[in-house]
Amino acid sequence: MGGETEFFQVFLDGARVPDAQRVGDEGNGWKVAQATLSGERQMVSGASSGGVDRIGGGSTRHLIRLARQLSADGLPGGWDDVRVRDRLVRLYCEERVRAWTNHRVRARLAQGRAPGPESSIGKVHAAELNQRVQEAAADLLGAAGTAWPGAASDEADYAQSMPAEVRGMLRSRANTIEGGTSEVNRNVLAERVLGLPKEPDPWRGKPWRELPRS
Numbered sequence: 434m435g436g437e438t439e440f441f442q443v444f445l446d447g448a449r450v451p452d453a454q455r456v457g458d459e460g461n462g463w464k465v466a467q468a469t470l471s472g473e474r475q476m477v478s479g480a481s482s483g484g485v486d487r488i489g490g491g492s493t494r495h496l497i498r499l500a501r502q503l504s505a506d507g508l509p510g511g512w513d514d515v516r517v518r519d520r521l522v523r524l525y526c527e528e529r530v531r532a533w534t535n536h537r538v539r540a541r542l543a544q545g546r547a548p549g550p551e552s553s554i555g556k557v558h559a560a561e562l563n564q565r566v567q568e569a570a571a572d573l574l575g576a577a578g579t580a581w582p583g584a585a586s587d588e589a590d591y592a593q594s595m596p597a598e599v600r601g602m603l604r605s606r607a608n609t610i611e612g613g614t615s616e617v618n619r620n621v622l623a624e625r626v627l628g629l630p631k632e633p634d635p636w637r638g639k640p641w642r643e644l645p646r647s
Contacts, residue, residue: 460640474556474612492566492601493525499573499598510575520569527562531555550625553618560608560615567605570598578602 457465503511538551571578582594609615623629636644
């Protein structure tokens with residue numbers, strides 16, 4: 434939606450890995466993959482994982498600067514509006530909570546331990562928080578967030594001239610899908626944090642080579 438193309442697939446047919454270069458025990462690749470996925474979730478929810486149009490970064494600080502500039506220009510819907518201030522401060526507080534959760538994960542990594550369920554907590558919260566942050570940015574732009582210079586008939590020109598806040602809002606729709614969907618991560622939290630029973634799986638504990646293929 435934002436003029437970017439990020440999805441791709443890589444298929445490796447007949448690939449062979451020497452034992453000296455194998456990570457983990459034979460038949461235990463899924464455990465290694467889970468550790469990799471936890472690292473990815475931590476990466477995309479980290480406080481320094483991007484700018485205003487990505488998960489994390491100084492998003493709420495950007496919004497506060499934008500709101501203050503609107504008020505300085507005498508325009509409505511800026512920092513002088515108590516409802517705007519309340520909305521932005523709430524978002525800022527949520528962002529700080531996310532950063533503190535990430536500190537807990539980094540503490541585990543510093544001890545040589547793999548990222549725990551905290552990475553899923555951060556992923557779910559950061560993805561949904563960033564969507565709310567980017568929606569607030571688009572709201573602050575007002576009419577400027579619905580139209581901008583650039584030839585609509587020229588896709589590249591139209592996307593290039595798109596305000597960063599609008600691009601961020603459109604891009605953020607992918608946040609609850611990439612790095613593991615929010616639904617998958619909530620399952621992880623339900624099972625590994627809350628201790629709820631796992632879904633029935635007759636193949637649990639089996640090596641990857643024995644799993645059925647679709």
